[in-house]
Amino acid sequence: MRRLLMGIIVIGLIGTTSCMQEQEVQGVETPEPVVHAGPKMPKNIIFMIGDGMGLTQISAALIAQRDALNLERCAVIGLIKTNSGDNLITDSAAGATAFSTGQKTYNGAIGVDMDTLPLTTILEIAEQSGLATGLVATSSITHATPASFISHQKSRMMDEEIAMDFLKTDIDVFIGGGKKFFERRTDNKNLLDQLKSNGYTVATGLEEINAVSTGKLAGFIADEQPRKVTEGRGQALAESAMKAIELLSMNEKGFFIMVEGSQIDWGGHANDSEYIISEMEDFDYTVGKVLDFAEANRETLVIITADHETGGYGIVGGDIEAGTVETRFLTAFHTATMVPVFAYGPGAEAFAGTYHNTAIFNKMMASLELNAN
Numbered sequence: 001m002r003r004l005l006m007g008i009i010v011i012g013l014i015g016t017t018s019c020m021q022e023q024e025v026q027g028v029e030t031p032e033p034v035v036h037a038g039p040k041m042p043k044n045i046i047f048m049i050g051d052g053m054g055l056t057q058i059s060a061a062l063i064a065q066r067d068a069l070n071l072e073r074c075a076v077i078g079l080i081k082t083n084s085g086d087n088l089i090t091d092s093a094a095g096a097t098a099f100s101t102g103q104k105t106y107n108g109a110i111g112v113d114m115d116t117l118p119l120t121t122i123l124e125i126a127e128q129s130g131l132a133t134g135l136v137a138t139s140s141i142t143h144a145t146p147a148s149f150i151s152h153q154k155s156r157m158m159d160e161e162i163a164m165d166f167l168k169t170d171i172d173v174f175i176g177g178g179k180k181f182f183e184r185r186t187d188n189k190n191l192l193d194q195l196k197s198n199g200y201t202v203a204t205g206l207e208e209i210n211a212v213s214t215g216k217l218a219g220f221i222a223d224e225q226p227r228k229v230t231e232g233r234g235q236a237l238a239e240s241a242m243k244a245i246e247l248l249s250m251n252e253k254g255f256f257i258m259v260e261g262s263q264i265d266w267g268g269h270a271n272d273s274e275y276i277i278s279e280m281e282d283f284d285y286t287v288g289k290v291l292d293f294a295e296a297n298r299e300t301l302v303i304i305t306a307d308h309e310t311g312g313y314g315i316v317g318g319d320i321e322a323g324t325v326e327t328r329f330l331t332a333f334h335t336a337t338m339v340p341v342f343a344y345g346p347g348a349e350a351f352a353g354t355y356h357n358t359a360i361f362n363k364m365m366a367s368l369e370l371n372a373n
Contacts, residue, residue, distance in 0.1 A: 042301035042346045042367055043254035046245065046290050047099070047360075050283050051092055051145055052265030052276075054309030054339050060273065060325045061280035067320050070288035071304065074342035079354045081338055082308045085114050088336045092265065093156040095307030095357060096148035100258075102361030110144065110162060111152040118152035122361055123256060124169065125370050132172045132251035134244040138226050138237050138279075139262035140178030141166075145307060149258050150174075160185050166218075167194055173247050173257075175209060175240040177222030192218070206239055217247060228263060228275065229282040237261060238286040245293055254299075256368065259286065268310025271329040276313065294345050301347045301367055305360065306339040 050057070062069050084094035085104035094107045101119035105112060113119055123133050135146045142162040147153070151165035163181040166174065182191040192202050200218040203209045209219040219240065227233045241259045248255035261283030267275030287304060294300040312330025341360070343351035347367040351360075365372070 043299035045256050046302045047258045048304040049260045050264050050306050051262050052268045052310030053306035056313040063325045064277045064323050066323050069284050074344045076343040076348040076352050078341040078351050079338045081356045089334050090308050092144040092307050096145040098357040099360045100149045102358045108156050110147045116154045121149050123149040126256040127170050130253045132248040132255035134173035134257035136240045137176040137260040137262050141176030142178045142181050145260045173217045173244040175219035177226045179220035180223050230278045238289045265310045273327040301345040304342040308334045309337045
């Protein structure tokens with residue numbers, strides 16, 4: 001019993017300490033997690049969502065990377081309960097709406113409540129407060145997760161209506177797929193022309209996106225859904241995220257941005273372990289770039305979580321030295337399991353503990369000292 005209690009105490013100390021010594025597992029150094037010293041309240045928030053990213057998805061990538069992920073740099077860790085307003089098992093729309101508005105809603109809802117009435121999102125509140133705002137995704141920018149931060153529609157399937165909602169906001173930067181929903185629409189409207197009239201640089205492809213050095217940016221990396229990272233997407237997520245952060249950082253009041261690794265979820269739906277791991281590695285690479293920025297900036301809170309787990313993914317074997325993983329799946333859909341939250345930077349400690357997904361909104365609002373009107 002005494003040995004067990006000592007083990008619990010040690011685990012507790014590891015989970016709450018602001019700094020850990022580097023560990024070596026089978027000769028591989030893991031990143032040293034640090035609670036970033038600096039201002040008590042952040043000026044900026046970078047909110048990162050690994051869609052469908054449960055603990056097993058993280059563990060599989062950890063093994064494939066031979067026991068080292070950038071996520072391990074975050075010392076503050078929590079767990080969130082993911083159920084939606086009408087189902088034990090959430091979808092991405094309801095999950096993202098819980099993050100963006102602080103309210104549970106029905107599966108498929110985009111920024112609306114259980115009665116389909118619009119809910120004000122943290123991105124809109126940040127805009128109203130003078131902060132710069134952005135969205136980046138490896139899906140269509142009108143897909144469920146990014147849409148839930150900027151749009152108000154009764155169904156996630158309404159891509160063209162969601163695209164129209166982008167023109168009703170003052171978002172500074174958005175980068176993702178889905179160009180066709182702005183350009184080749186069933187109503188024959190070309191929203192790209194309207195975006196240009198509203199002061200946006202409309203860029204297609206990473207070369208054009210990276211060439212933008214100031215102002216508002218509407219960037220498209222695919223006509224509809226971007227390719228898998230294994231099919232030539234390259235480092236589009238990291239490059240897009242860092243370009244967006246570069247542009248948003250020009251606002252002296254600060255910024256809020258949501259960055260989504262969208263296709264971890266798609267690998268889960270496909271019951272494709274290689275797809276999951278490659279997208280997880282790409283997401284973690286982006287996490288590393290973001291944490292590097294936050295470490296240097298010292299005024300940025302980074303929050304990394306998932307809307308839900310996908311696939312009932314499990315590890316049944318493997319080898320850390322070889323970087324091999326053997327896995328199984330329970331389902332081709334989402335599960336109700338809790339998912340982790342990682343936080344880094346000023347205010348990170350508020351994200352420790354176990355709570356509902358809606359609390360993410362409240363914690364971000366408090367961190368930026370925002371008030372909903």
